[in-house]
Amino acid sequence: MNNKRNLSLLSDFYEFTMANGYFNNGMKDTVAIFDAFYRNNPDGGGYSIFAGLNDIIDYVKNLSFSASDIEYLRKEGNFSEDFLEYLKDFKFTGDIWAYPEGSVIFPNEPIVTVKAPIIECSILETYLLLSMNFNSLIATKTSRIVKAAGNRLVMEFGARRAQGADASLTGARAAYIAGAPVTSNTLSAKTYGFKPAGTMAHSWIQAFDSEYEAFKTYALSYPENCILLIDTYDTINSGLPNAMRIFKEILEPRGLSGGVRIDSGDLAYLSKEIRKILDENGFKDAKIVASNSLDEFKIISLLNQGAEIDSFGIGERLITSKSDPVFGGVYKLVGIYDDDKLISKIKVSENVEKITTPGFKNVYRLYDKKTGKAEADYISLREEEMDDSKPLVIFDPLFTWKMKKMDNYKARLMQEKIFENGKLIYEEPSLDEIAKYCKSELDSMWEEVKRFDTPHNYYVDLSQDLWNLKQNLILEAKKGI
Incomplete structure (x- = not known):
């Protein structure tokens, strides 16, 4: 649907002013990693449903700037001619990973991850979020x-x-x-x-x-x-x-x-x-x-x-999801490359829930082999290996003394690669297949997670290495304060 009209300017204006700044300060080719995630389930629920990936794919595939787009930006007077020339041949060249549409999702785990030159990451932000937020809101409701x-x-x-x-x-x-x-x-x-x-x-x-x-x-x-x-x-x-x-x-x-x-x-x-x-x-x-x-x-x-x-x-x-009409997904920088070295980034806030989880990450869903039910989600650094033939101790990221040993489980990698070097490599399922998958996702959840009143708090835990990285970056950010 979206490829019938040019939505490339459907972005917050500061994305373009930042992009112009990156370009003019020699950061055009600087590669960054951004995560799209959300902080709270609507209506005080125990889970949400991810939808909107199809619109994100259409947008990225067709992302380019017309002569009239560039002329509009020129008239605004905030942009260098070199940057405007760069936009003439603009296209997405990076990588994107995402949960399949219809997935059950939980707060603070990366649902969509973008790895690309930082200008491309920035321009994608608004449309990616509006697609994820609205569609996930309605699917959840x-x-x-x-x-x-x-x-x-x-x-x-x-x-x-x-x-x-x-x-x-x-x-x-x-x-x-x-x-x-x-x-x-x-x-x-x-x-x-x-x-x-x-x-x-x-x-x-x-x-x-x-x-x-x-x-x-x-x-x-x-x-x-x-x-x-x-x-x-x-x-x-x-x-x-x-x-x-x-x-x-x-x-x-x-x-x-x-x-x-x-x-x-x-x-x-x-x-x-x-x-x-x-x-x-x-x-x-x-x-x-x-x-x-x-x-x-x-x-x-x-x-x-x-x-x-x-x-x-x-x-x-x-x-309209009238009882709770805002999904609240956000898109945050979690890493930036200096040559080939990834430097993990964190946003620190007095509001604990707004502290981001840094680094380039994987999310695994851990299923009990006996029941087939999902027991927890486990977020680790990309370089960490997951071996579900070995016992795994998971712990609450805030209340670290709360631990659980997993020893008869299956680990499923949640994100799938959607774009690679700017090319769509994901085979999109039919709408019926997505709906069937969504039902199977919900069936894999315990009823306690899906109940409306005081739902069970589904565990979303960090690996020890990722937890250590996050704590070290928090302490580093607070140095000298």
């Missing part, structure tokens, strides 16, 4: 909603409440990855190749002389997908009787069954009454669909009240 819904279908209905056209398109894709296989967004369904769906608006019913005529016309047009919106006038006393009349007159002679949708009122009470009346009248196969500003918290409440709902249409609270 959807995952929570799907979990709350149990085995009931979740449909993404958020296009009209999304924060712009791009959000509506990519948000529906992110929702698909995390378990919402249907969208109301026709263009997103066409673009990404999955199923669109919709029933009717209240305006359809109002447009006819009677609710019955509106239902009848719709049922004759779409007998095999007949979900009738029954809350325009009176859900129980008008909408439902008219719907059952249509089921009897039009659908049953064709061997078909239909359903009803409720979009207002007390959904728990109404759904129970509707189910009771449908069953009493012989329509046990008729489905009940609910919508109206739902999210995981409202769904849990409804189901705890015994609501009889077969599927949910989720709009604004999914596509």
